[in-house]
Amino acid sequence: MEKCVFCDSDLLPGSEEHVFLSALGGKIATYRALCEPCNNAFANAQTGKVDDALAKGFDELRNGLKIWSGRNGPPPTLIKAGTTPEGIEFDLAPGFVPVVRAGRLPNQLPVGSEHTLAARDEADAKRMLDILAKRGISAKVGSATHVQKKVGQVHRSLSFDGPKIWRSIAKTAIVSFVVLYGNEQARRFVSPELRRAVRHGTPNIANFAGWDFTNEWPAVVSLEPHSKTPQARPSGFEHSVVIADVGENSVAYVTLFGGFRFSGVLGTRTHLTVRGLAINPRAPRPARFIVNARAPERYAPRYDGSLASEQAQVQGGIQQAFGYAMQTWQEEAHASYAEELANDLRAGIEQAGESEAARTLAINEFVMKLAEVELGSGWSTDLGNLFIEDDQ
Numbered sequence: 416m417e418k419c420v421f422c423d424s425d426l427l428p429g430s431e432e433h434v435f436l437s438a439l440g441g442k443i444a445t446y447r448a449l450c451e452p453c454n455n456a457f458a459n460a461q462t463g464k465v466d467d468a469l470a471k472g473f474d475e476l477r478n479g480l481k482i483w484s485g486r487n488g489p490p491p492t493l494i495k496a497g498t499t500p501e502g503i504e505f506d507l508a509p510g511f512v513p514v515v516r517a518g519r520l521p522n523q524l525p526v527g528s529e530h531t532l533a534a535r536d537e538a539d540a541k542r543m544l545d546i547l548a549k550r551g552i553s554a555k556v557g558s559a560t561h562v563q564k565k566v567g568q569v570h571r572s573l574s575f576d577g578p579k580i581w582r583s584i585a586k587t588a589i590v591s592f593v594v595l596y597g598n599e600q601a602r603r604f605v606s607p608e609l610r611r612a613v614r615h616g617t618p619n620i621a622n623f624a625g626w627d628f629t630n631e632w633p634a635v636v637s638l639e640p641h642s643k644t645p646q647a648r649p650s651g652f653e654h655s656v657v658i659a660d661v662g663e664n665s666v667a668y669v670t671l672f673g674g675f676r677f678s679g680v681l682g683t684r685t686h687l688t689v690r691g692l693a694i695n696p697r698a699p700r701p702a703r704f705i706v707n708a709r710a711p712e713r714y715a716p717r718y719d720g721s722l723a724s725e726q727a728q729v730q731g732g733i734q735q736a737f738g739y740a741m742q743t744w745q746e747e748a749h750a751s752y753a754e755e756l757a758n759d760l761r762a763g764i765e766q767a768g769e770s771e772a773a774r775t776l777a778i779n780e781f782v783m784k785l786a787e788v789e790l791g792s793g794w795s796t797d798l799g800n801l802f803i804e805d806d807q
């Protein structure tokens with residue numbers, strides 16, 4: 416009989432557990448690891464929302480790289496992500512696409528006063544004028560411009576709440592053990608202390624596992640698509656786990672998004688062969704790999720003070736992994752903006768029809784917009800008296 420790896424209750428059957436969090440784009444799950452109460456405990460408020468902490472830590476990255484959840488939920492939108500130099504608040508839609516927040520009207524509008532208001536779009540501007548009309552205020556729109564701008568570098572700090580996040584990642588390591596070697600082997604080899612630390616928070620998870628940018632990592636010999644997902648292709652942002660005997664320990668090496676490294680001692684030496692699995696969280700369909708890896712020769716276990724003594728390495732490693740993701744986003748965002756402009760150009764040429772002058776105008780406008788954006792400034796189009804109809 417297979418039993419829950421955390422409380423030893425019989426699995427009849429177990430509860431669906433994503434090996435890598437669904438929120439991180441995990442699309443493989445197993446029923447052979449956890450019972451339902453244990454599974455739910457990782458999401459509960461009473462037990463600290465361990466899985467949420469991990470998901471939130473990667474909000475920016477999931478947004479920028481447009482990572483859909485394993486349950487087909489859209490990437491997160493970053494609310495009130497920033498303010499433009501003109502003081503306009505925006506959210507970031509998936510892909511770091513800035514979306515101006517719905518416009519706000521000042522509470523005090525003295526008669527005869529002039530205001531510059533920002534609206535998300537035409538409909539939002541009309542809505543604001545309607546509100547003014549209901550307040551009995553007659554507003555005259557002087558001028559309106561449509562501003563196009565590519566969002567600049569997004570500087571956001573990563574917050575990785577230590578113990579909760581580590582418990583969630585260590586759970587991934589234990590569930591991976593079940594997937595790679597079976598339920599019985601997992602219960603035989605994964606130490607009860609680690610299982611308690613992951614499930615209950617005591618003993619302290621820091622004594623077993625944590626971020627690791629100091630130990631040598633397993634050398635990946637090959638990454639083969641799993642037989643269930645023969646079309647799988649890597650993106651460079653894989654989540655992976657390798658489990659290997661190193662010295663007297665069984666060690667789990669977990670890498671998230673291709674660069675966020677985490678390791679932990681699962682228990683004593685198992686004499687099992689090195690095994691690993693990986694997934695590509697950016698793939699729209701499940702994309703799973705078998706990782707063939709060679710174990711490092713030595714391993715310095717994580718301990719209570721690891722984070723404090725290795726802070727510089729951890730900071731550096733996390734910044735580097737995040738920087739790589741941001742660089743990818745920059746390239747992709749650039750490509751999609753250029754595509755948007757190219758679509759405008761096509762429409763402009765179509766509209767121009769036989770008119771050579773109109774065609775030249777459309778092409779000139781395209782070239783100027785592209786150049787403006789390359790130089791980092793914005794582009795605005797005068798909307799003329801578009802809203803004057805609301806004048807009362």
Ligand SMILES: [Zn+2]
Binds near residue numbers: 420421422424449
């Ligand atoms: Zn259980």
